[in-house]
Amino acid sequence: MSKRIVAEDVNAFYGSFRAIAGVSLTIEPNTVTALIGPSGCGKSTFLRTINRLHEVIPGARVEGKVMLDSEDLYGAGVDAVAVRRTIGMVFQRPNPFPTMSIYDNVAAGLRLNGIKNSKVLDEAVERSLRGANLWNEVKERLAKPGAGLSGGQQQRLCIARAIAVEPQVLLMDEPCSALDPISTLAIEDLMTDLKQRYTIVIVTHNMQQAARVSDRTGFFSLEATGEPGRLIEIDTTEKIFSNPSEKRTEDYITGRFG
Amino acid sequence: MTASTERPPPDLSGGGLGATRRVGDRVFAALTTGAGVLVLALIVAIGAFLLTKAIPAVQKDSTNFFTTKLWQPDNDPSVFGIAALVFGTLLSSIIALVVAGPIAIGIALYISDYAPRRLATPIGYLVDLLAAVPSVVYGLWGLLFLAPHSDKFQQFLSDHFGFIPLFDLGKNGVVGRSMMIASLVLAIMILPIVAAISREIFLQVPQANREAALALGATKLEMIRLAVLPYSKSGVVGALMLGLGRALGETIAVALVLSLSYSTSFHIIDANVGGNTIAANIASQYQAAEPLGQRALIASGLVLFVITFAVNALARYVVTRSGKRAAAV
Ligand SMILES: Nc1ncnc2c1ncn2[C@@H]1O[C@H](COP(=O)(O)OP(=O)(O)OP(=O)(O)O)[C@@H](O)[C@H]1O
Ligand SMILES: [Mg+2]
Numbered sequence: 387m388s389k390r391i392v393a394e395d396v397n398a399f400y401g402s403f404r405a406i407a408g409v410s411l412t413i414e415p416n417t418v419t420a421l422i423g424p425s426g427c428g429k430s431t432f433l434r435t436i437n438r439l440h441e442v443i444p445g446a447r448v449e450g451k452v453m454l455d456s457e458d459l460y461g462a463g464v465d466a467v468a469v470r471r472t473i474g475m476v477f478q479r480p481n482p483f484p485t486m487s488i489y490d491n492v493a494a495g496l497r498l499n500g501i502k503n504s505k506v507l508d509e510a511v512e513r514s515l516r517g518a519n520l521w522n523e524v525k526e527r528l529a530k531p532g533a534g535l536s537g538g539q540q541q542r543l544c545i546a547r548a549i550a551v552e553p554q555v556l557l558m559d560e561p562c563s564a565l566d567p568i569s570t571l572a573i574e575d576l577m578t579d580l581k582q583r584y585t586i587v588i589v590t591h592n593m594q595q596a597a598r599v600s601d602r603t604g605f606f607s608l609e610a611t612g613e614p615g616r617l618i619e620i621d622t623t624e625k626i627f628s629n630p631s632e633k634r635t636e637d638y639i640t641g642r643f644g
Numbered sequence: 645m646t647a648s649t650e651r652p653p654p655d656l657s658g659g660g661l662g663a664t665r666r667v668g669d670r671v672f673a674a675l676t677t678g679a680g681v682l683v684l685a686l687i688v689a690i691g692a693f694l695l696t697k698a699i700p701a702v703q704k705d706s707t708n709f710f711t712t713k714l715w716q717p718d719n720d721p722s723v724f725g726i727a728a729l730v731f732g733t734l735l736s737s738i739i740a741l742v743v744a745g746p747i748a749i750g751i752a753l754y755i756s757d758y759a760p761r762r763l764a765t766p767i768g769y770l771v772d773l774l775a776a777v778p779s780v781v782y783g784l785w786g787l788l789f790l791a792p793h794s795d796k797f798q799q800f801l802s803d804h805f806g807f808i809p810l811f812d813l814g815k816n817g818v819v820g821r822s823m824m825i826a827s828l829v830l831a832i833m834i835l836p837i838v839a840a841i842s843r844e845i846f847l848q849v850p851q852a853n854r855e856a857a858l859a860l861g862a863t864k865l866e867m868i869r870l871a872v873l874p875y876s877k878s879g880v881v882g883a884l885m886l887g888l889g890r891a892l893g894e895t896i897a898v899a900l901v902l903s904l905s906y907s908t909s910f911h912i913i914d915a916n917v918g919g920n921t922i923a924a925n926i927a928s929q930y931q932a933a934e935p936l937g938q939r940a941l942i943a944s945g946l947v948l949f950v951i952t953f954a955v956n957a958l959a960r961y962v963v964t965r966s967g968k969r970a971a972a973v
Contacts, residue, residue: 437859439855439859442854442855442858444760444761467861467862467863468861469861470858470860470861470862471723471860471861472861474859474860475859477852477855477856477859479852481850481852481853481855482856483853483856483857483870483871483874484853484874484875485659485874485877487874492746494860494870495860496671498860498862498866498870499861500862544856547856547860548859548860551860551861591732596894616762
């Protein structure tokens with residue numbers, strides 16, 4: 387079941403450094419939302435505030451509100467661990483558990499949720515690997531270490547691991563930046579597929595990719611280095627790429643940035 | 645040293661591009677090779693020394709060197725054997741490792757994953773500092789503080805857990821400078837070393853692995869189980885083996901703390917039974933020994949050499965095996 391995310395005036399800090407300021411936006415259920423913007427403008431930081439992963443960095447903290455449907459993820463008494471169980475994440479660099487087999491990597495999240503029945507696990511592993519477009523390549527060697535796969539396969543393994551627990555939201559931080567065009571296309575197809583069931587937020591530097599896969603696009607930027615990053619505008623992808631309201635967005639998209 | 649005399653003269657005849665760098669390379673290679681050869685030579689020299697002294701002594705032994713518990717090499721006939729010493733060495737070291745290992749790993753994990761940064765650094769320094777304290781200090785502390793202050797605790801163990809053979813005091817037993825206290829001093833001694841090395845290993849686990857677990861909704865404990873421990877297993881085994889090695893060879897702390905005897909008893913809280921280790925026995929006997937007695941002690945030293953060697957080889961085997969499994973492609 388997918389859910390709506392509403393961020394209200396989100397500020398994120400690393401120690402005393404404010405990395406993003408005043409981000410407010412709405413992410414609709416069953417859509418793919420792309421976040422674009424120059425390097426260092428806080429896209430990853432914002433993404434990590436959504437699943438409360440930002441705060442695991444020593445000294446890092448978040449101000450503001452992030453609502454998942456009607457629940458404030460930063461409200462008193464909300465358990466960050468429970469939040470991360472409902473919001474999956476795929477990182478820029480593939481990070482399978484290096485000592486675990488392919489099977490165990492995919493099953494890790496389910497096992498965390500207390501699922502031990504091997505039939506249930508078998509089914510979920512196959513379903514997730516099929517979902518991540520990896521099943522045919524690894525079905526013969528599920529017991530082999532996940533670290534032995536190619537980079538693109540490892541990234542799809544990480545996607546399988548994230549979707550195995552059926553999260554309501556899937557966050558993807560430049561998931562294709564280390565992949566070849568074929569793997570990239572496979573993952574883009576996958577996103578279109580997955581949005582039937584999940585809310586997807588993807589950070590990307592690839593404009594064509596944003597245009598291809600996303601329904602809505604948000605543009606982040608920063609005034610100068612040392613300044614916090616801000617959300618400049620967010621709108622339908624069509625509007626952002628054809629007729630953005632802000633000059634800065636247009637400059638960035640047409641490559642006239644900086 | 646030996647290496648510098650064998651160093652080939654710098655070859656400047658080439659003269660062409662990069663020739664000087666090749667000379668530097670060759671000099672350095674010769675130096676490192678020399679250092680490697682030196683280590684080998686040292687080990688062979690020590691082994692040969694021990695063997696040449698030990699074999700004649702063991703031949704003069706009127707009993708079986710490996711099964712005899714007594715140590716009276718200077719009697720006539722000469723009676724000595726390493727059974728009790730090896731027993732005490734292994735028992736005290738294994739107890740020390742069993743006690744210290746989990747605590748050390750706990751301290752290391754606290755520093756790497758739980759402590760706030762303000763605390764982690766000073767605690768880390770403290771652990772390093774404790775690792776550098778000489779063992780005689782631990783020995784004196786064990787003798788003058790720990791042993792007298794733990795009578796009640798040992799009595800308590802015997803009263804309530806006496807049904808476990810380890811804590812059985814028997815009819816004539818007394819608490820005091822027992823095997824348990826000596827083992828605990830060893831445990832405290834190896835604790836900081838194991839903790840310091842394990843901490844370094846835990847800190848090397850990539851943050852990406854930790855975040856992978858957290859993003860799946862792992863609690864901190866689950867993250868450690870999923871991402872930290874599997875990755876650092878072989879390194880921690882190495883740290884434990886290093887601690888064990890230090891406990892096996894510890895001399896002065898044991899000699900100070902333990903009430904020395906040649907027994908092979910599992911009644912570790914009975915100070916009447918006491919015990920001994922190879923290293924402590926050498927320290928306590930060597931000065932007063934006649935030439936044959938000294939060579940007998942050297943023979944026991946050879947046994948310790950072999951035990952330590954075996955432990956290290958085992959550790960290496962475990963580490964490479966689990967390392968291979970981790971990196972298997
Ligand atoms: N762990 C950290 N500690 C301190 N500062 C950080 C940390 N991570 C990021 N920052 C800073 O926060 C700002 C935003 O970083 P962030 O990684 O969110 O940018 P980004 O938009 O994802 O960039 P990129 O496109 O290069 O991935 C940058 O100025 C960065 O230097
Ligand atoms: Mg980023």
